Amino acid sequence: MTQLGRIYLLAILIFLYTPILVMMAMGFNESQLYELPFSFSTRWYVALMDNQQLLKAGMNSIIIAVITAVISTCLGTMASIALSRRTFRGKSLLQLLLLPPIAIPWLITGTAMLVFFYWSGIGRGMHALLIGHVALAIPYVVLVVGTGFSTIRADLEEAAMSLGSTPIHAFFAVTLPLLFPSILGAALFAFAVSLDQFVISYFLATPGYSTLPVQIYSAIRKGFTPEINAISTLLLLGSMAAILIFARFAKPGDVRDKR
Template identity: 90%
Template sequence: MKTLGRFYLFAILAFLYTPIIVMMAMGFNESPLYQLPFSFSTRWYVALMGNTVLLTSGLNSIIIAVITAVVATTLGTVASVALSRRSFRGRSLLQLLLLPPIAIPWLITGTAMLIFFYWSGIGRGMHALIIGHVALAIPYVVIVVGTGFKTIRADLEEAAMSLGSTPIHAFYSVTLPLLFPSILGAALFAFAVSLDQFVISYFLATPGYTTLPVQIYSAIRKGFTPEINAISTILLLGSMAAILIFARFAKPGENRDPR
């Protein structure tokens, strides 16, 4: 039974990671048509350095993802503090309303945002992309940070205030350091949601300003080239490095309550 469970787990991991490994490997294949036998070459990374369209769209995606992570994490953390530590009328309803934006298909959300932004005069472009990505990322941040709050004892702040600390100082000196791993994880989550977002970006991007997922979609329609494999590999390695850094310093799963 244990052997069967290990085989099942290995099969799932192989199913998830084999396409990614193949994509990364084909970025180093000499053939532009992915022909075999495999011939190692870095020609597509050299070609990528001269592809200003892909590089520009990739940089746009990173800039928007960083801004989204900062804004969504800030707003989501504040909202999570209010929902976790304050009692007010309508709190349960607000917590419930966080779930529909995650469950609603992004196609419907993108259409609604496009209509609303056009009607309100916001329009399309970088500012619209940031607003849309932040709106999508905030529910994830609230859920992640809210889960982190449940692992922290509420009486720690009370103990600090009983020793003369102010409520604000107690929060920043006691609760916030314990909550930092969850905040960091939420920021990485928001960054990943923004970087991977296609539907909202497709609706809100302009011809002169687009993101990497939209540009990759457009490039595939015209003809797929291994340059896309190259830039996807670079972004993938960067994302994996960020996750490893988070796992190294945040140490998820550990009890962070001081005893």
């Protein structure tokens, strides 16, 4: 039984990774039309270096992801402190309000943002993308930091206060150092969420300012070359790295510890 289970898992992994690996391999294939047999070449990566449009979009993506990570981590951590450590009326409603950005299909959220930003004069472009990305990342930050909070007993702060700490000192001396891995994990997570975000960006980007996924989408629809494989490979490796580092900090595999 154990053997069968492991073979099955291996099959699932093959299913999950085959297309990704094929896509990556094609970025190193000489043929423009993805023709086999495979002949190794880095020409598409070289071509990529000259593709100002993709490079600029890639840069935009990284800048937006970094700013999103910073803002959403600050805001989300603050909210998480209140939601995890304080009791007040309407708390469950506020927790419920974190769900729409995660649970409502991004198509709906994205088109709603487009309509509102147009109507209110906020418009589209970088600032609009930032508003959208931060809103999408905040709930994840609150969840990740909140999970971190739940592993820190509330009586640690009480112990600090009994020893003479004010609540603010107790937070900075005891809670924050213990929370730091979760906060760092949340920031990485927010970075990955923003870097991979396509749907919202798609509706809020302008011809002059777009992100990598938006450029990739339009390239796919217009007819693509292995350059797209090359840049996609880089994008995948980037977000996989962010998530793997996140996994080191927040240990999402240790599900049973999340109490």
